[in-house]
Amino acid sequence: MIEMPVPNQQVIAKQARLAAALRAIVPPEQVIDTAEQLKAYECDGLNAYRQPPMLVVLPDTTEQVAKIVRLCNAEGAPIIPRGSGTSLAGGALPTADSVVLGMARMKSVMDVDYANRTIRVQTGITNLAVTGAVQPDGFFYAPDPSSQLACAIGGNIAMNSGGAHCLKYGVTTNNLLGVTMVMPDGEVLEFGGEHLDPGGYDFLSLICGSEGQLGICTEATLKILPVAEGARPMLFGFETNEVAGEAVAAIIRAGLQPVALEFMDKPAITVSENFAKAGYPLDVEALLIVEVEGSDAEIDEQLTRIEAVVAPFNPSTVKRSGNDIESAKIWAGRKAAFGAIGQLADYICLDGCVPLSQLPDVLKQTAELADKYDLKVANVFHAGDGNLHPLIMYEANDPDSARRAEELGADLLRLCVEKDGCLTGEHGVGIEKRELMLTQFNERELRQQMAIKDVFDPSWMLNPAKVFPLSLSEPHMKEIAAG
Amino acid sequence: MTVLTPDTEEAIAQIVRAAHEGDGPLELCGGGTRRGLGRPVQAASTLSLAGLNGVTLYEPGELTLVAQAGMSISALTDLLDGENQQLTFEPCDMRALLGTSGEPTIGGAIATGASGPRRLRMGAGRDAVLGVRYVNGQGDVLRAGGRVMKNVTGYDIPKLMCGAYGTLGVLTEISLKVMPKSEVVRTLALPGLSDVGAIDALSTALRMPCDVSAAAHLPASVSKELGFADAVTLLRIEGFETQADYRIQTLRDGLSMFGELTPVESDPWVAIRDAMFFAGDDRAVWRVSMKASEAARYVAVLRDQMDVEAFYDWGGGLIWLACDQGNDAAEPIIRGVLAEYGGHATLVRANETIRAAVPVFEPEPTSIAHLSAGLKAKFDPAGILNPGRMRA
Incomplete structure (x- = not known):
């Protein structure tokens, strides 16, 4: 606990x-x-x-x-x-x-500037509402966390959120131009603006991903991008996770730059297919969904190239979407995956990241660890950037099951760190990974990070019990309180 | 002046520790090609990163490169070239502009926040950096970030180090996201536009889903150095053959009201990246970052008040200016007018006297200056790393 x-x-x-x-x-x-x-x-x-x-x-x-x-x-x-x-x-x-x-009441769009491709919003606005505000004019806001219907831009900034399409467009920090931030002493400061790059230290980079510990962002200027003419995915099935992992690396290396490259393992495929009837093959170990965008002809050429790159890995299933209906069907299972698993069991969704070359081994060890703790794990994740989302299924009403799930989660995150990866790719540390921070960083490294909070929030009043292990933050706050 | 050239991270840490404990300030130096950037540093010793010049890891299939800070950009480029890959942020080479020699290093490019025309599409150095190893001002060897593509584990210190000019730590190793080279790279030009018309044309192009990878405007006084007869507005398109053809046709149609979009054979982007047009004379050079749509108006106001030459990159979001050095490199006008539009101006080239007297970086509002000083004090309590490089 x-x-x-x-x-x-x-x-x-x-x-x-x-x-x-x-x-x-x-x-x-x-x-x-x-x-x-x-x-x-x-x-x-x-x-x-x-x-x-x-x-x-x-x-x-x-x-x-x-x-x-x-x-x-x-x-x-x-x-x-x-x-x-x-x-x-x-x-x-x-x-x-x-x-x-x-921040739920602060959700207005304050300004849309198409000439400079920016939008100014209050940070309580939902991620999807930002895109909604500019979609009629052919624009969108790129980061697309799967909670985008509900999640607020302020939370996206706090956690530096990503999403399925950040393979091409980057995560929040790459799409954030400026913020209005209320400092812990109540002063209102502006960082960034409609221009690129800072004139001094890059405070915006620190603020994005600081988990609400440095100040309260009330307004933000975000980049918006012109919507591609079209987008279509392709589905590949593989006999082993290893081969699927190799195919991912081959696609990236070939310079094909898909907008999304999603991976599902066998447990995830089975659950999603039973739920969504997306037509996924049930006799494969791993599925890849690769989406590209552009004009119709561009899409066809890119998909043809991807198919050629993947061919040597002998995919047992190859399905290319030819139209919007087929695209929706390919995405249906992936999009339903979390919900489908949620119907079967309670789950913990992890967020570790590993180098692509480590994917097959990490998936193999994940299965072994799941067996050890007598739990089921489904893997649905953003393979293009190695961002894993193992879903650990457990019984919330059974304390023993919950304990095992938490221990398995911690083991899996330690595994990611061992493999030269990290604890969290896009969800943030929060309280969940706070105590594991010492597996990723040593105490000095964490103290240097804590010193940044000291500069912004000298009395540690903003979201104090997050990000840093209590063993470090509590004594530090006591020292501050003692003056 | 003593030049220290350690060849291990631990040796660097020892030097910094000694400096912290009383040996006094260090000027950090990669290849020395950007040494004229920022304010002059008063330090008894120079800490050269030249001894740390190896590649720690290169995984082309992961678009990931981890290099020591002193590795030269040319060696790094050769390595990436072998896998048909490249840096995302097209860092500028300041040798011609600043009249320096030596080899630009990756550490120098990252520390000075150098990014070129592709910054528009792919982001700056800060967007490419995945992680760093660095030595703080107390001589602690620390890591931040990592080598994976997505990482929100702790505060984003790697990005903070970009553009911090070595004032917060000595970068020893940098993990970068790299990108594949495009099969086809084409440059297209619209001739004869006014600055205002050109910025409008670039904005129109950037609003189209054509993945324009660079967008610049060279007024006639500058474009003639590349052999153009008149002002020229330039766009760069990348992709595979049919994709590039399609995008060019789309742009040609969409920009028809601005004139006929025609192919340019020779590559103008290196000259634009390095501001070569201003090399070899003794004028002051400024780099102004502002809201792109106001760029031409801003320059017009400047021209009313002073003699200034300008060209535009990043669709207008970056303006390079050259003017007489005078006593203050025209700082009161350049920053005074800019204040009405927002953004910031950096004095890239001027003699040492001016760079010591005029704020090289945009002055910060009091509260933000406090934060800057606070960060500096937390990373480098004794103030021994590049003291005065950014702020007096």
Whole structure:
């Protein structure tokens, strides 16, 4: 079990006074303080961990955020920034003495600038709504986490989210041009803008992926891109994971630059096919979905080239989409995979990343470790960039099963680090991988990272119990408190 | 001046530790070709990275290269060439512009945030960096990031190091994402456009799904150096043969109101990347990063107030300016006018006196300057790494 710090009773004792003070900043109904309503904020996508916060506040403007942050800072109440609460890493998990600062009401599009291909939004807007705002004019916002219907841009910035299509277009940090950020002392600062590159240190790079620990981003300027004329996928089935892994490397090496390159292993194929009836072959060990984009003729030529590159690996299934209906069918199983597995069991979705050359071995060892813990694991992931998403199936109501699932997850992430990979490719550390950070980095390396938080948030009031192992952060915060 | 050329990371760490403990400041140096960038550094010793010049790992099938910081760009380019791959960010070579010699290194390119025309499509050095090994100002050898394509494990220190001019740490090893070379690279030109018309044409091209990999405009005074008779607006298209043909036709149709898009035989992009047009004279050179759509208007206002030569890269998002050095390289006008549009101006070339007196990098608002100073103090508490290179 992952531990959270002991809540500060002195702060909790201020609940009523803080609620009243917050109600002087935002309309009264936008401060939540009843146990029943606070329950809605007790967890995020990592729902094995639950803790209602002391208060929730839902501001409408940057000025309100600034006042809220100043108040909480003065009162010593930790702030948990929350976008839509879809984090799979517990990035928005509250503590009992915390104020959840929810960005859900701040979701307007402030400006669309086609001449410069940028959009300015409030950060509570959902990822998909950004694309929705510019789609009628032929544009889109590239990072596409699978929670894009619900997840907020603010959360995407905090976690530097990716998605299936980041193989070609990059992740959030590559598509973020500027932010308005409320500092922990309530000051409002601008970083970046509509220009490229910073004039000094690259603060935007630090802010993106800092898991809400450096400041509260209230507005963001994002890149938008012209939508390709079309996109079509191709499906390959292979007899072994090893061969599928080699085919992935061959495609990348050939310079074919697909927009997406997704991998499913046998357990994932079976579950998805039973659920979505996508027409996936059930006699293969691994499936690859490769999508390319461009004009119809460009797509055909690229798919022909990909087919030729893959041919030496003897795929037992080769299906090329010729139209939108066939494309939807190929994607149907992949898109249904998480939901289908969710119908069978509770699951933990991991997010380790490994070099492509290590894929086959990591998949083999994953299966062995799953056997050891007597659990089932399905693998559905972004193969082009080695970002694994093993889904560990378990019974949430069975404490022993939950314990085994967590231990297996930790073993699998350690395996990723051993293979020269990393703990998390796109979900973030949150609380989930906090204690594993010492397998990836040594203490000095983590202390150098913590020193960055010291610069931005000297009293460690923003999302304090995340990212860094408690063994390092708790003594550090005690030192700060002692002055 | 003592030049220290250690050949191991641990030896570098020892030198930095000694510097931290009282030996005094170090000027960091790769090939020395970008030494004139930034403010002059006052340091008794130079720490050269030339001894760290090997390749740690190259996996063409993973588009991943891990190189020591002192590796020359030319050796690295040769290596990538062998696998028909290239760097994503097209780093500029400053030798001609700054009148330096030596070999540009990957560490220098990353530390100075150098990126060329392809930055528009593929991002800057910071977008290519997957991880770094570095020595902080206390002499600790540290790692950040890694060598995999996606990594959100901890704060993104590798990107922070890009463009930090060695003031936060000595980069010893850099992991990079590289990219395949395109089968076909074609350059197309629209002749005779005004600056305003050209920026409009480039924006129109960039709004089309043609994956334009570079977009520049050279006014007549600059384009003549490449043999053009008139101003020229340039686009670069890449892909395989039929793909490039299709994209070019799409662009030709979409840009017809700006004139006839015609192929250019010789490659203008190296000259644009390195600002060769301003090499060999003694004018001050500025690099201005701003909102592309305002670039031509900004330059027009400058021209009303001073004698200045300009050309545009990144669809207008990057402007190179050359003007008389005078006493201040015209900083009050260049930054004063820019303030109305947003963005930042960096003084790339001027004599040492001017670079010591005029802020080379855009002055930061007080609160952000505090953050910069705070970071510097956390990474380099004794202030021994390239002191004064970025800020006085």
